[in-house]
Each structure stands twice: as C-alpha cells, then as structure tokens.
Amino acid sequence: MLKTTQRCVRILGCVLLGLWSVMVTHAQQKEGMYDFTSIPQSLLLNPGAEINFNSHYGVPFLSQFHANLGFKGSSVYDIFADDGRSFNAKVEQQLNQLTDRDYGTITQQLELLSFGWRSTRNPKLYFSGGLYQELDMIAYFPKDLLLLAYEGNQNFINKSFKLSDISATAELLTVYHFGYTKQLNKKLTFGARAKLYSSIFNSRSTRNSGRLTTIDTPNGNNFYTHIASNIDFSVKTSGIASLEEDLSNEEDASSTITSTIFKRALLGGNLGVGVDVGFSYRIKEQWVATGSMTDFGLIAYTKDVQNYTASGSYAYEGFETPEALTGRSARDFLDELEEALDVDTTQTAYTAMRPVKLQGSLKYMFNRDDNGSCNCVLDGNYTLYSDAVGIQVFSQFRPKRSQRAISLFYQKRISNFLSAKINYTINDFSATNIGILLSAYFYKINFYLSTNNILSYGNLAKTRELAVQFGFNIIP
Amino acid sequence: MNILKLLWRKVGIQSMLPYVLFGFCLAISVCACVKDVDFDQVDDLILTPVYDIDFIYAAVDIETLITQNDDSSTILPEVIANDTLDYDFLENDFVTDNIVQVTLTFEFENTIEKGFDFNFQFLNSENQPIDQSYTIPVLPGAGVDALPVVTRRDIILDRAAIVALSTAEKLTSSIRVEEVSRDLTGNIILKSKALYFVSYQF
Known part of the structure; x- marks a missing residue:
C-alpha cells in the first residue's frame, strides 16, 4: 500500500515536473506548414489551400510526424538548472511565479496514410484523404492545490484554494478523413474535409468549481472551521478503465492492451465526427488571404466510461466531545466528507468537443517564377511567384481560454527542388521564436522538415517550446 | 557588387x-x-507542508455533569465525563512514514471555580491503550460572572510517538473534577487543533 502510494505520488510529481519542463504557446500550430502549398499536408491545415500538384501519396507512416512539447511560463532550465541553488528553492520560485493560466501541453501526430488526386472530369477539383493518429494533452498549472500540497494550510488561514485550478484533458485518437479542394473561380478556392474520430482513450477534468478554506473562528466552537464550499468536481474518462483492468491482469497484459488499442484505432471504440473548412482568396493578382477552421467536431464517449464526481459542501470543526453529553453518535470524518460531497463513480456517457483551431493569413507574393511564357491567369491557373511575405494568425480553443499566436513569414522557392519558409512568431512569452521549414523535391519524392525556436537549439533546456515536423511524400 | x-x-x-x-x-x-541541467535533482525535492487542522472541541456545563451523577451527597468526590472517538488518522502508512511531528494545542476556558484534569489516550482496535496517557491540569475559573480563565497547552508528538501510535484507531478522553460541590456552576470550553508537520521526499 505504502509503496503504491509512494509510487503514485512520485509518478504524479514527475509528470507535473515534466509538464513544467517545457512550454508552448501555440500547441498545434504548424506555422511553417500553414499555406505552404507545395506540401500536401498543408491541406490538413486549410482544405482550401491553392495547391498545384495533380496527385500525392504519403509514404505510409512517414508522411508526417509532428511533435510539440511545451509549458507556458517556465522551462526545463528554470527547474533543473545545475546552478548550485537548492532544488526546493527553484521549485518554490516557480510555484510563486507561475499562475493558474500557465499550462503544459504535449501534442503529437503521426500520419499513417495520405493520398490525393485531381479529378479527371474537373481539373479544378482535388480530392484528398487519409488517416492519422493524434495525442493531445493539456494540463493547466493547478497553482492553489500545489501550494496546498507544498506549504500546507498553516500560512493560508482565511485564504481560499480554488478547485477550478484543476483543468486538464488528455486524448489519444485516430482520425479518418476525406475532403475536397475546389477552385471555384479565378479568385476563390474553397475546401472542406469530413472527419471521423476513433477514440482510443480520453480523460478530462474541466470546469471544476468550489473552494477549500480554513476560516479562523474566534467565536466558533473550535479554533477554525474547515470548509469545502460548493464543490463541483469531476474527472471523466473513457477507454481507461478497461486498460487498467488489462494491466492488472499480469498474464499477457501487453498483448491484450495492444490488441485493445488497435481495435479502438480501427473504429472499435468511441466515435465522433468533425469537419474542416477553409478558403484562399486572391484579393489581387499578388495578394492572397486565407482562412480555415479545423477540427470542428465532437466525440460521443459511450463505451468504457468511468467518471469520478464530487459535489456539495462540507464544514468541519473537529469532533465534539464528550458524546455522552452531546447525544451524538461517533463521527467518522472521512465517511461524513464522502457523504456530504456525494463522492461517486458513474458510467454516464458524455460528449466532448475537439479543440477547434482557427487560422488565417495574408500573403503578398513577388518575383514571378516563370519565364513569362505562362498565360496563367487566362488559363485559369495562378501565376507562380518565387517569393512571398505575410502574416499568419492562429487560435486554438482550450478548456480555460484560447491559445493564440501571430507570425510574420517570408517564403522562397530557392530552386526547382528546394523551398524554404522562415517564421517569426510573436506571443506573450518569447520574442525570439524563429521557425524554419525546408521542403525538398527530388525525383518525385518530397521531403520536408520544420522546426521552431531554432535560436534555442544551443541549449534546448532553456526553451519554453519546441515543435518538430517532418515527412516524405510522393508527388508524381 | x-x-x-x-x-x-x-x-x-x-x-x-x-x-x-x-x-x-x-x-x-x-x-x-540540453546542457547545464541535472534531472537527478528531483531526488532532492522535499515537501514540507504544515497542516493546521481542528482536533476536538467541547462545551461542558458543570451542572449537566453533576445531574448525571447518581450520588446524592452534597460533595461529590469525583465527577467524570468520558468519551471515546474514532480516530484512525495516524494508522495511515503515508502519515506514519512522512509526518515528522504533530503538535496538539489545547485551550480551555474555565468559569468553574474548580481546577480539573483533562486526560487523553490513544487506543488500538482492541481498545487497548497505546503509548502514554496525556494529562493536562486545567486552572480553576473565577466564577460565571468573571472572565474565563484560560489554560493553554501544547503537546508534541515526535517521530517516536507517531510510530508508536501507528496502530491507533480511537481516542479516549476524560474530564475529571474532584470534590465537586452540588451548587457549583460554570462551564468549560475546550478548543483544540493539531499541526501536522509533513516531510515527504520524492
């Protein structure tokens, strides 16, 4: 029991510290990839992108790997610096410095299948589809409760600890998608994509409320009254209870879990639907505005659901004695608390929105990238330019508030086989976030590599965010 | 150029x-x-929160105690109010291993013109006393019309006591007043709290 408790506390501690370790301000933003139309995966960020290729096939399992780690408010170095200061001192500093608006995120995507082709009947129509796996986690910094765990309540008499500080979601899912991109006229390209989500697991604890307070009561029955007021707390999970069961079954646990995960990845778990829409609009010959909304959808969690809930209020001022005089029977604090707060485990189904992402850009292109022989506009095609500058905005809905970012970019087609894009992203926390994307094209094979915060590569520990993306496609 | x-x-x-x-x-x-960082520092992290939590409380009128007594003599040799509460907090493994000290603070406000002893002791599941019994002598009050006389006492349970009390499941307490005159009036108010000093190393 002790070992289990210690292990749990240790694991929890390591996870929290791990979340502290890096920071991100725009979790799923792929600032390099957005509107970089020579890479097919740009269609996943804006189904209405102005693409020029006639077909594409992603190399299975290698067409897109994306990972983004981060913590807003702190860095690995802030916590783990080998600078002679005591570890407790550094942790204390972070505890004081961070707020309940800070958070840690981990996002990872792996494309398993990707394909697309231009319609033979209507060359202005391009179809694309595929399958990818996604892991998305966000945990806000539960400042009040960590403070309560780290310092106790002794120095916080009459101060409330908010339960709303607990806000976290984690999900692992596969996404099946199919969409189209259509050049509607000389100015407008529109695209939409339907998505089918197949959840492997989901866990969320959001919109919690209530306060824990120790009130000084000079005129009361005892020194203090400890109050849990208006508690409304829940942890919803789906797909986890059965995995835990599999884990506890020590014989053959790993193969059972693997087969369960595969089954769920292949539409055998909780399902959901969603949609992406987007457009590109040529304001003028050399000016393009784009916009997209992705992952507008929800998942219904009906299978393998296990929710933990507590709601109500409770006040404790110690045990009254002697019972013989009070006429009350013996009290059990924990039983009373459990009853008052209606602590319960339920199997009630729930639905949850996917984190919707909104993106937009304004781009100015220059330096015509042909020998002037192309009568592109008359042909209904777009003129190619080798250079472009512009501005991009990003916003992603999150449990507490949306994450936002704004980037300036310069992109260039350097040669027939190499294009690059440099982004400078502005946010509240970093003035030095420069990202780079390189896309190469050799013998019908497209390879791209993108990363951000390149200035921090000298010592990654000091960065607060890091995103990496790469993949291979065949573009005949 | x-x-x-x-x-x-x-x-x-x-x-x-x-x-x-x-x-x-x-x-x-x-x-x-990644340089200039040392992840092994996690092992150095020690959590040392201090929790200040109410313990037991009482408000006892001496007249209630006297009327409960069957003895009809004018001077009662002894009046006792006993009580046993469930208290299994110290039985928890986490507590036994990570609490370094418990400071119990008792505060009595007495208006009875008589001093008395407050006694408490922890019991195991078989109601057998564990470790020592604690007695707090409470000062006599100055009567119901005067301000109550305050007796305050801290009892420190150190590591040895906490380990010894790891099988505690109950807490028994008693208020014992000797040679009580039947016309004695006033009351005793008891407030108490416990400071739990945790030291948890990762």
Missing part, C-alpha cells in the same frame, strides 16, 4: 545554396543539446 554577382554566377553559389541550407539545418539538429 560586380564581384558578388560574378561569384554568384560563376562560382555557382546559387547551386550550392540548397546544400548550404540543408547543412545549416543539419548543423542545428546536431548542435541541439
């Missing part, structure tokens, strides 16, 4: 540019490192 143009065209810098960029990309990937 002409030299630069010449270099650009003749030496073929333009054709080398992709390789230079890829080289740069490779270089930053290779150079990428």
Whole structure:
C-alpha cells in the first residue's frame, strides 16, 4: 500500500515536473506548414489551400510526424538548472511565479496514410484523404492545490484554494478523413474535409468549481472551521478503465492492451465526427488571404466510461466531545466528507468537443517564377511567384481560454527542388521564436522538415517550446 | 557588387545554396543539446507542508455533569465525563512514514471555580491503550460572572510517538473534577487543533 502510494505520488510529481519542463504557446500550430502549398499536408491545415500538384501519396507512416512539447511560463532550465541553488528553492520560485493560466501541453501526430488526386472530369477539383493518429494533452498549472500540497494550510488561514485550478484533458485518437479542394473561380478556392474520430482513450477534468478554506473562528466552537464550499468536481474518462483492468491482469497484459488499442484505432471504440473548412482568396493578382477552421467536431464517449464526481459542501470543526453529553453518535470524518460531497463513480456517457483551431493569413507574393511564357491567369491557373511575405494568425480553443499566436513569414522557392519558409512568431512569452521549414523535391519524392525556436537549439533546456515536423511524400 | 554577382554566377553559389541550407539545418539538429541541467535533482525535492487542522472541541456545563451523577451527597468526590472517538488518522502508512511531528494545542476556558484534569489516550482496535496517557491540569475559573480563565497547552508528538501510535484507531478522553460541590456552576470550553508537520521526499 505504502509503496503504491509512494509510487503514485512520485509518478504524479514527475509528470507535473515534466509538464513544467517545457512550454508552448501555440500547441498545434504548424506555422511553417500553414499555406505552404507545395506540401500536401498543408491541406490538413486549410482544405482550401491553392495547391498545384495533380496527385500525392504519403509514404505510409512517414508522411508526417509532428511533435510539440511545451509549458507556458517556465522551462526545463528554470527547474533543473545545475546552478548550485537548492532544488526546493527553484521549485518554490516557480510555484510563486507561475499562475493558474500557465499550462503544459504535449501534442503529437503521426500520419499513417495520405493520398490525393485531381479529378479527371474537373481539373479544378482535388480530392484528398487519409488517416492519422493524434495525442493531445493539456494540463493547466493547478497553482492553489500545489501550494496546498507544498506549504500546507498553516500560512493560508482565511485564504481560499480554488478547485477550478484543476483543468486538464488528455486524448489519444485516430482520425479518418476525406475532403475536397475546389477552385471555384479565378479568385476563390474553397475546401472542406469530413472527419471521423476513433477514440482510443480520453480523460478530462474541466470546469471544476468550489473552494477549500480554513476560516479562523474566534467565536466558533473550535479554533477554525474547515470548509469545502460548493464543490463541483469531476474527472471523466473513457477507454481507461478497461486498460487498467488489462494491466492488472499480469498474464499477457501487453498483448491484450495492444490488441485493445488497435481495435479502438480501427473504429472499435468511441466515435465522433468533425469537419474542416477553409478558403484562399486572391484579393489581387499578388495578394492572397486565407482562412480555415479545423477540427470542428465532437466525440460521443459511450463505451468504457468511468467518471469520478464530487459535489456539495462540507464544514468541519473537529469532533465534539464528550458524546455522552452531546447525544451524538461517533463521527467518522472521512465517511461524513464522502457523504456530504456525494463522492461517486458513474458510467454516464458524455460528449466532448475537439479543440477547434482557427487560422488565417495574408500573403503578398513577388518575383514571378516563370519565364513569362505562362498565360496563367487566362488559363485559369495562378501565376507562380518565387517569393512571398505575410502574416499568419492562429487560435486554438482550450478548456480555460484560447491559445493564440501571430507570425510574420517570408517564403522562397530557392530552386526547382528546394523551398524554404522562415517564421517569426510573436506571443506573450518569447520574442525570439524563429521557425524554419525546408521542403525538398527530388525525383518525385518530397521531403520536408520544420522546426521552431531554432535560436534555442544551443541549449534546448532553456526553451519554453519546441515543435518538430517532418515527412516524405510522393508527388508524381 | 560586380564581384558578388560574378561569384554568384560563376562560382555557382546559387547551386550550392540548397546544400548550404540543408547543412545549416543539419548543423542545428546536431548542435541541439540540453546542457547545464541535472534531472537527478528531483531526488532532492522535499515537501514540507504544515497542516493546521481542528482536533476536538467541547462545551461542558458543570451542572449537566453533576445531574448525571447518581450520588446524592452534597460533595461529590469525583465527577467524570468520558468519551471515546474514532480516530484512525495516524494508522495511515503515508502519515506514519512522512509526518515528522504533530503538535496538539489545547485551550480551555474555565468559569468553574474548580481546577480539573483533562486526560487523553490513544487506543488500538482492541481498545487497548497505546503509548502514554496525556494529562493536562486545567486552572480553576473565577466564577460565571468573571472572565474565563484560560489554560493553554501544547503537546508534541515526535517521530517516536507517531510510530508508536501507528496502530491507533480511537481516542479516549476524560474530564475529571474532584470534590465537586452540588451548587457549583460554570462551564468549560475546550478548543483544540493539531499541526501536522509533513516531510515527504520524492
């Protein structure tokens, strides 16, 4: 029991510290990839992108790997610096410095299948589809409760600890998608994509409320009254209870879990639907505005659901004695608390929105990238330019508030086989976030590599965010 | 400028540019490192919260105690109010291993013109006393019309006591007043709290 408790506390501690370790301000933003139309995966960020290729096939399992780690408010170095200061001192500093608006995120995507082709009947129509796996986690910094765990309540008499500080979601899912991109006229390209989500697991604890307070009561029955007021707390999970069961079954646990995960990845778990829409609009010959909304959808969690809930209020001022005089029977604090707060485990189904992402850009292109022989506009095609500058905005809905970012970019087609894009992203926390994307094209094979915060590569520990993306496609 | 143009065209810098960029990309990937950090510091982290939590409380009127007594004599040799509460907090493994000290604070407000003893002791599941019994002598009050006389006492349970009390499941307490006159009036108010000093090492 002790070992289990210690292990749990240790694991929890390591996870929290791990979340502290890096920071991100725009979790799923792929600032390099957005509107970089020579890479097919740009269609996943804006189904209405102005693409020029006639077909594409992603190399299975290698067409897109994306990972983004981060913590807003702190860095690995802030916590783990080998600078002679005591570890407790550094942790204390972070505890004081961070707020309940800070958070840690981990996002990872792996494309398993990707394909697309231009319609033979209507060359202005391009179809694309595929399958990818996604892991998305966000945990806000539960400042009040960590403070309560780290310092106790002794120095916080009459101060409330908010339960709303607990806000976290984690999900692992596969996404099946199919969409189209259509050049509607000389100015407008529109695209939409339907998505089918197949959840492997989901866990969320959001919109919690209530306060824990120790009130000084000079005129009361005892020194203090400890109050849990208006508690409304829940942890919803789906797909986890059965995995835990599999884990506890020590014989053959790993193969059972693997087969369960595969089954769920292949539409055998909780399902959901969603949609992406987007457009590109040529304001003028050399000016393009784009916009997209992705992952507008929800998942219904009906299978393998296990929710933990507590709601109500409770006040404790110690045990009254002697019972013989009070006429009350013996009290059990924990039983009373459990009853008052209606602590319960339920199997009630729930639905949850996917984190919707909104993106937009304004781009100015220059330096015509042909020998002037192309009568592109008359042909209904777009003129190619080798250079472009512009501005991009990003916003992603999150449990507490949306994450936002704004980037300036310069992109260039350097040669027939190499294009690059440099982004400078502005946010509240970093003035030095420069990202780079390189896309190469050799013998019908497209390879791209993108990363951000390149200035921090000298010592990654000091960065607060890091995103990496790469993949291979065949573009005949 | 002409030299630069010449270099650009003749030496073929333009054709080398992709390789230079890829080289740069490779270089930053290779150079990428994490330094000046020590993750083993997690082992040094010690959590030392202090929790200040109410313990027991009582408000006892001496007249209630007297009327409960069957003895009809004018002077009662002894009046006792006993009580046993469930208290299994110290039985928890986490508590036994990570609480370094418990400071119990008792505060009595007495208006009875008589001093008395407050006694408490922890019991195991078989109602057998564990470790020592604690007695607090409470000062006599100055009567119901005067301000109550306050007796305050801290009892420190150290590591040895906490370990000894790890099988505690109950707490028994008693208020014992000796030689009580039947016309004695006033009351006793008891407030108490416990400071739990935790030391948890990762």
